[in-house]
Amino acid sequence: MRRKLLIAFVVLLAIVPQLPVPEFWITQLNYIGMYTLVVLGLVLLTGIAGLTSFGQAAFVGLGAYTAAYLTLTYDVSPWLTIFAGLVVTTFAALVLGWVTLRMSGHFLPLATIAWGLSLYYLLGNMEVLGKYDGLMGVPAIYFFNIELNTGRHFFYLLWVIVVLAAIGMTHLLDSRSGRAIRALKGGVTMAEAMGVNTFRYKVIAFLIAALLASVSGWLFAHFQRSVNPSPFGIKMSIEYLFMAVIGGVGHVWGALAGAALVKVMEDQLQAWLPTLLGASGNYEVIVFGILLVLVLKYARDGVWDFVEQRLPRNVRARDWGDAPRLPESTRPAHGEVVLDVQAVRKEFGGLVAVNDVSFQVRAGEIVGLIGPNGAGKSTTFNLVTGVLRATRGEVRLRGKRIEALRSREIARRGISRTFQHVKMIPTMTVLENVALGAHRRGRGGVVRAMLRLDRDEERRLLREAERQLVRIGLDDHMHELAGNLALGPQRLMEIARALASDPALLLLDEPAAGLRLLEKQALADVLRQLRDEGLSILLVEHDMDLVMGLVDRIVVMEFGTLLIEGTPEQVQASPAVRAAYLGTEH
Ligand code: ADP
Ligand code: MG
Numbered sequence: 001m002r003r004k005l006l007i008a009f010v011v012l013l014a015i016v017p018q019l020p021v022p023e024f025w026i027t028q029l030n031y032i033g034m035y036t037l038v039v040l041g042l043v044l045l046t047g048i049a050g051l052t053s054f055g056q057a058a059f060v061g062l063g064a065y066t067a068a069y070l071t072l073t074y075d076v077s078p079w080l081t082i083f084a085g086l087v088v089t090t091f092a093a094l095v096l097g098w099v100t101l102r103m104s105g106h107f108l109p110l111a112t113i114a115w116g117l118s119l120y121y122l123l124g125n126m127e128v129l130g131k132y133d134g135l136m137g138v139p140a141i142y143f144f145n146i147e148l149n150t151g152r153h154f155f156y157l158l159w160v161i162v163v164l165a166a167i168g169m170t171h172l173l174d175s176r177s178g179r180a181i182r183a184l185k186g187g188v189t190m191a192e193a194m195g196v197n198t199f200r201y202k203v204i205a206f207l208i209a210a211l212l213a214s215v216s217g218w219l220f221a222h223f224q225r226s227v228n229p230s231p232f233g234i235k236m237s238i239e240y241l242f243m244a245v246i247g248g249v250g251h252v253w254g255a256l257a258g259a260a261l262v263k264v265m266e267d268q269l270q271a272w273l274p275t276l277l278g279a280s281g282n283y284e285v286i287v288f289g290i291l292l293v294l295v296l297k298y299a300r301d302g303v304w305d306f307v308e309q310r311l312p313r314n315v316r317a318r319d320w321g322d323a324p325r326l327p328e329s330t331r332p333a334h335g336e337v338v339l340d341v342q343a344v345r346k347e348f349g350g351l352v353a354v355n356d357v358s359f360q361v362r363a364g365e366i367v368g369l370i371g372p373n374g375a376g377k378s379t380t381f382n383l384v385t386g387v388l389r390a391t392r393g394e395v396r397l398r399g400k401r402i403e404a405l406r407s408r409e410i411a412r413r414g415i416s417r418t419f420q421h422v423k424m425i426p427t428m429t430v431l432e433n434v435a436l437g438a439h440r441r442g443r444g445g446v447v448r449a450m451l452r453l454d455r456d457e458e459r460r461l462l463r464e465a466e467r468q469l470v471r472i473g474l475d476d477h478m479h480e481l482a483g484n485l486a487l488g489p490q491r492l493m494e495i496a497r498a499l500a501s502d503p504a505l506l507l508l509d510e511p512a513a514g515l516r517l518l519e520k521q522a523l524a525d526v527l528r529q530l531r532d533e534g535l536s537i538l539l540v541e542h543d544m545d546l547v548m549g550l551v552d553r554i555v556v557m558e559f560g561t562l563l564i565e566g567t568p569e570q571v572q573a574s575p576a577v578r579a580a581y582l583g584t585e586h
Contacts, residue, residue: 016029017155027151030151033158033159033161034114034216034223035154035243036162037257039243039259040166040252041210041211042056042209042241042249043169043250044181044427046244047248048185048250049182049184051184051202052109052112053112053206053209053237053241055096055111055119056210056237057116057232057235057236059211061119061120062217063088063215063216063218064085064218065129065227066085066088066470067084067218067221068138069128070223071138072482073405078142082215085218088214089210089211090211092210095207095376096111096112097202099111101203108564116234120229128339138222138224138226138227139225140225154222158219161219162256166252168451169252169450171449171452172449172450174457176439176458179435179436181201182428186423193408194411194436194497195418196436196439196440197408198408230295239262244258245258245292245296246261246262246292246303247261249301253304265284266288269284273528288526320463323460326460326464329503331535335362335364336363337396338361338362338363338400338504338536339505340394340395341358343357343392343393344357344358344392344393345391346383351378356393357560358562361536363504363534365529365536365553366528367539367554367555368554368555369537369557370554370555371543372580375557375560377557381417381540385411385417386402386403386405386409397414412440414504415504416501416505417507418491418494418497418511419494422490422491422494424494425482426481426482426484429480430474430477430478431478432482435465435500436500437465441501470495472495472498473492474492474493486514488516491515495526505536506530510542511541513542520546524549547568548572550566
């Protein structure tokens, strides 16, 4: 269905210039195509990765001016200036990304505004670039002997690039790198815990968006045959964002829908509003502003979402059944100390959340970590997994110090975890969410993904994801969107995701919360089986029946302090533990 639509769209594009369509509409379609390229980048950057840029028009300008300057001054072929533009853009985007993407929150939008403004004024003040008049007489592109100097000729080059970019983007989103980029939106903690270098993928998303804008600029220069700073200012950057939001910022084809809608509306409004209001001016900006508010309030997912909901969902054909298994790490010998926590302490200001706690977890052992709410259990998890840095103390994984490592480095060394509050990507399928857990076991990069050269590895990753889902009893739901699952299955999905990373130690934070009795029993069976396979498990859980029947040893915490450590029998017999749980003095 979707493939047929795409083919129909391509065929339509191929015949449009042959039809007696007025030149005006060919020109409009060409602008829509150039806008679509830029908005496609914003879909990835803003819609998928959750990062906002107000500087995309400046990247378009970079591509356009590089092309215009090099062709006019040095007579360089346009087929080379496109690469020069990409190099210049890469440099600018990396510098900008490097500086801002490490910082959280509003730094990127602010930095991109500054970047957009400064490039605009720079272009407008440089003598060699013709100041605000710009550069004129940019040559047309030659395709072999055909001079692409009419709208109809140019149309083909442009739309081939647009369609290829959209297909490449679709491929990217459906890959190991794509899952990592999609994981950025929900905050970096979960992605890092799955071994994803989130900074790297932020830079990649930013770079791809900038490069698409740059290609659009190259096309722009050779289509208009002249450049000046005005289409590359902050107003146009905001318009690009507007197109992305109207179109549907989470969907690849929303870029096209948004670019088309805004361009057509803009023309109509520019024609009608001045007559209507009896005065000339850029009144369409006001209408756009009102529309933007309405869209954000009533149709957050944009126009394309309406189309998307009416299309059948792409259920991936199961082509990974015979893919070779991923290599597995060697498990520690039974009884070996896997996790060694030594006098670990965490202070939040004056609050001692974890007070010099020591305990060990051995291979093939399930250890329960229990205690009343606020005892410091989740904080202990965060210290072991590198989400928080310990105030002092040592954590060793199989003898090696890990307390100073980053979360993703710890993940790579074999600790995987689930979260007390489920962290997932609700718009990805269960299978894709679990495959994110196997991220560190793959290599495939962005370019390979776009060119679909990653399929062998992808099949291996998906096979591993499915294997873990079968293990946890969730394979019936693998094609559902994770956000549609009930809380219990979502927790199970997190466990499958953690297992997909091939860990030596599994940290589960309240895995049974929200599970029904039968589901709890099934979970207990799975955990026992994992233990028998040599995995070590550290478990925070409030369901005492489950804990007592499952674990080999228990560590009890209260007010950040280790109260007692022992077998379930010893702990149950302890008056101190009863007092802690019943809240009586002891
Ligand atoms: P548990 O998981 O055992 O219920 P937590 O580890 O979540 O307990 O919390 C232990 C204590 O540390 C609580 O008093 C909590 O309010 C505090 N705490 C946890 N995280 C933070 C934080 N990021 N900043 C300040 N205080 C925190
Ligand atoms: Mg907790």
